[in-house]
Amino acid sequence: MGSILPGNLDLITTLASHCLQRTTESVQQTQVTLRQAIQPLPPGFPPGPDGDVALELAQNPLQCLESLKSRYGGLVGFKLASRPIVLVSSPAFAREVFVNQSSIFIKAGTAFFPGSSLAGNGLLVSDGDIWKRQRRLSNPAFRKAAIQTYAEAMVNITEKMVKNTWRTGGVRDVYADFNELTMKIVASALFGADEGSENLAQVGPAITQAFQFFTRRATSMFIVPEWIPTFDNIQYNSAVTGLNKVVYRLIDERRSQLAGSSGSKKKDLLTRLLQATDDDGSGMDDQSLRDELMTLLVAGQETSAILLxxxxxxFALHPHTQELVFQEVSEVLGGQPPRQSDVSKLKSVSQFQIPIPASQPSCTPPSPHLISMI
Structure with a gap:
């Protein structure tokens, strides 16, 4: 009979302990979910629908949210996949949550990334002292000069897409175009990645796969923990592992460049985060850098593509608005490429709102991202 070597025994013990801890966490989370499913909403909860809105949200997210807002106002309470949710759409209520009474609100993850390995503990998810420190260290990366650098990258990359890809006539899948565009912009702003780089080729598909995973998970009545080896989880974890390899490699390379005699000439966000220090002279460790970069990558890429x-x-549904914006852009820019300082002058772009009635089916056409190029 074979024997188990002491080193292997320690490994088995460690794995068993890890699995037991994860199982205990999953059981506790399941218990919380079940309690939330059977318990009514607490007294004083904002008014809202009686039933769970998960199915309605999955079928037509925009119509569901607009309907809730129009029926119940700027503060709506409801259950989403058994979880109690408050939809805040009023600027006044949002200010109470984020500014006036921010100290009494605790950020317990996010609806899309509850305890997720993707977002880690970045600004999107973190809270308290950790959030405050990361926010201080991140400030230099979002000062005026830094924003100007990112804006220039946005303009240059967008001009290349319009010039080399888009043509008048025909039909294009603009969602696919914008996904590629925003990935190039985010990769350039975060990492200084050039078009066609190996890093960019690895990041794009992985981010898409991760977002598809969370879209399916968002409306699930029971969330399977990420560590359980289901087919969906295996694909997702493989995508996160690939992203981690790219991000940690970029962090190591940039640290080496900054430590060298010539330093790094790049002005991307990664360099600015690496150069930032706190009052005691300390900066972000690799894990914190990874979490912040991943958070900005997740928050800035596909969300921007969807918005565009x-x-x-x-604009296609409202040609009058399209014409107003076109005239304003022509007058403000005078045929020149836009600059970051021009944004405040484009009043129609920043202020015009198009109401989307919940009953208007034309706002959700069969192929909303197929646009005719005229």
Whole structure:
């Protein structure tokens, strides 16, 4: 008979302990979910629908949210996949949550990334002292000069897409175009990645796969923990592992460049985060850097592509608005490429709102991202 070597025994003990801890956490989370499913909403909860809105949200998210807002106002309470949710759409209520009474609100993850390995403990998820420190260290990366650098990258990359990809006539899947565009912009702003780089080729598909995973998970009545080896989880964890390899490699390379005699000439967000220090002279460790970069990558890429896609659809449905914006852009820019300082001058772009009635089916056409190029 074979024997188990002491080293292997320690490994088995460690794995068993890890699995037991994860199982205990999953059981506790399941118990919380079940309690939330059977318990009514607490007294004083904002008014809202009686039933769970998960199915309605999955079928038509935009119509569901607009309907809740129009029926119940700027503060709506309801259950989403058994979880109690408050939809805040009023600027006044949002200010109470984020500014006036921020100290009494605790950030317990996010609806999309509850305890997720993707977002880690970045600004999107973190809270308390950790959030405050990361926010201080991140400030230099979002000062005026830094924003100007990112804006220049946005303009240059967008001009290349319009010039080399888009043509008048025909039909294009602008959602696919904007996904590629925003990935190039985010990769350039975060990492200084050039078009066609190996890092960019690895990041794009992985982010898409992760978002598809969370979209399916968002409306699930029972969330399977990420560590359980289901087919969906295996694909997702493989995508996160690939992203981690790219991000940690970029962090190591940039640290080496900054430590060298010539330093790094890049002005991307990664360099600015690496150069930032706290009052005691300490900066972010690799894990914190990874979490912040991943958070910005997740928050800035596909969300921007979705917004741009819907903006073009709204212009297509409302030609008068399209003409107003076109005239304003022509007058402000005078045929020159836009600059970051021009944004405040584009009043129609920043202020015009198109109401989307919950009963208006034309706002959700069969192929909302297929736009005719005229």
């Amino acid at each position: 896609t819907w903006a073009l659809l709204m």
